[in-house]
Amino acid sequence: MSQMQNVERQLREMILALEIGPGERLTERWIEGRFGASRTPVRAALLRLETEGLVGRDGRGWTVSPINLAELEQIAVYREAVEIAALRLTCGQADKSAIDVIEAMLDSCDENTPREEWHRVGMDFHIELARLSGNEFLFRAVRDAMTRLSRARWLEVRDETALGRAWREHRAILAATRLGQADEAARLLSAHIVGSRDRLVTSLANDRRGLRARGFAVVAA
Amino acid sequence: MSQMQNVERQLREMILALEIGPGERLTERWIEGRFGASRTPVRAALLRLETEGLVGRDGRGWTVSPINLAELEQIAVYREAVEIAALRLTCGQADKSAIDVIEAMLDSCDENTPREEWHRVGMDFHIELARLSGNEFLFRAVRDAMTRLSRARWLEVRDETALGRAWREHRAILAATRLGQADEAARLLSAHIVGSRDRLVTSLANDRRGLRARGFAVVAA
DNA sequence: GATACCAGTTTGGTATCCCAAAATGGTATC
DNA sequence: GATACCATTTTGGGATACCAAACTGGTATC
Missing domain, CATH: 1.10.10.10 (Winged helix-like DNA-binding domain superfamily/Winged helix DNA-binding domain)
Incomplete structure (x- = not known):
């Protein structure tokens, strides 16, 4: 290389x-x-x-x-647009077998899995789900958005409760998608993104002092 | 510089x-x-x-x-997602005065205006409309999508009828947006994007031989 | 003590040099 | 005439040299 x-x-x-x-x-x-x-x-x-x-x-x-709270909120709106569009495309597809691969990704995480792995799989879930749409632009949009969220998400991954909740929501989204229930899947995904954003922004606002003490620049919303 | x-x-x-x-x-x-x-x-x-x-x-x-027909079709889907999301945000805003500036852009084009100008304004309409949403990510997504479409759109701009139709649709979208009618504005914008894609793909498929004769690579869908 | 100023250093922007790999073109061979 | 082969050239990737602007630290001045 x-x-x-x-x-x-x-x-x-x-x-x-x-x-x-x-x-x-x-x-x-x-x-x-x-x-x-x-x-x-x-x-x-x-x-x-x-x-x-x-x-x-x-x-x-x-x-x-810097980690930018206003940016995190804008990204959530952006994600709703592109991830839901991708998900609706996927719901309309005949072959749903690829969804099993994504479900298997979720299954690969348990209490022995290191945090870095939960962090990675939590992002890859959204990225791979978007890839299934077959639309390169939606896929790249989701991937780039997740990259930008990545650093802030280290906070979410410290919270066991939040992780469990996210994984349940991920599974519910996959279930609806597998049945081709586009509206339901979109509703679940939207709620997941908004909820995820809220938890993230709250965590960040709380941890802001600690992060600044570590020398991290955190810009307010 | x-x-x-x-x-x-x-x-x-x-x-x-x-x-x-x-x-x-x-x-x-x-x-x-x-x-x-x-x-x-x-x-x-x-x-x-x-x-x-x-x-x-x-x-x-x-x-x-190369100009890629499959890509043009994917971009249309992508545009529907991001432009409609941006438009819905704009519909929800109190201050609609910025829309007049965009309407003035459309007004600046008449029969004496050179084609390059129609081409530019036709793209800037969508870009500036997305900017009004205030969401930087949606704005950049629309701007980048229009950049990718730009070369293919030289074809559309040669067609007087298509231009007139596009401008009427642009004005209708602005009218609905000004009234805050999000669903109607979204419906109009979606139809505009899909129609524009259809005309573009048809033109390209027809002109493909001519374009290739000029040495332009055009990849089929 | 605060401030204006200046020499020295650091840094990004640019130009240029070197190299290995790939493309090119001509030639010998069959 | 087609083809295999080799020398030459071209090209992108990388390294380095140079410069002007910005920064730094200290000093002289008030």
Whole structure:
């Protein structure tokens, strides 16, 4: 694999895992040294991550995007639009066997599963569900939205109760989809997204002081 | 303005104006010479345009994305999701004065207006309407979708009848939005998008031979 | 003590160089 | 004439050099 893709992948992982804090300054030279690459692949990676919303320009330099509560609320609205559209397409399809694969993803998580895995599967559920629609644009929209939500969702994943609730809602959405009940599935998905947003925004507002103490920039709604 | 943004903007314009044909090979060295910039800004521009879907990788090199009928159909579905979501948000807003600005855009086009202007305003109508929603993600989704449609829409703009019809539909959508009639506005917008897609796909299927004769790559649905 | 100012350093933007891989084109062979 | 083969050129990926602008830290001035 090329250096370019390596730097991009590794830097993205560090940002998403909060190993580089939201709001933190980035210099091309630091990344260069950190990953043993030259500036050419570093710049390519930064340009990519900029379009993903993970880093942004701060005057002349680069900054890891802060966690932005207003953005989280806007993303929820965006998700409702694209995820429901994708789900309705999927409900209309004859072959529902692919849904079993997604259900199996959910089943793979139990009390012994590490948090990172719950976090990943919780995102992949929505991404893979959108992929089933067969619409590349809806799929990418969902994937990109989940990427932007990823860092904030580390909070949700700390809460056992919230996880159990999310998984129940996921299963209910799959059940309705399997039966082709588009309206019901859409209603459940909408409620899931809105509820998820509410829990996230509440958690973030509560933890804001703690996060700032860790040096994380959290922008209010 | 920096070279980087210049190359990006100029190259995008050449591609959207079909001055560089769909499917055409691009070399970084050619762009370098064409715009008098070095490879660093050229590569930044290519990376950006890649995320916009205007250029793509062809093995090791770069290619101007072909016009893809299957993609046009998927974009229509995507547009229905995001544009209607945005429109519903706008319908729920108290202040409707911004709609007058959009109506004025439509009014600015008459029989003396050049085709390029009709083309631009036809896209900006949808982009600016989405902007009124206040949701940055829905706005960007619509803007990016219109960018991808832009090249194919040169065909629609050649057809007087289609233009008149589109403008009437635009005005009807604005009228319903101004009254806050979300369902009616959504219905009109949906019909407009679907109709527009049908005319576009039909035109493209008919002109496909002619386009190919001009060296343009057109991929079937 | 506060502030204006200046030299030195850092940084992103750009240009250029190097390299391996791929494309090209001509030639020898059958 | 078609084809296999090889030397040459081209090309994108990467590394490095250079520059101007921004930043930093300290100093002189009031």
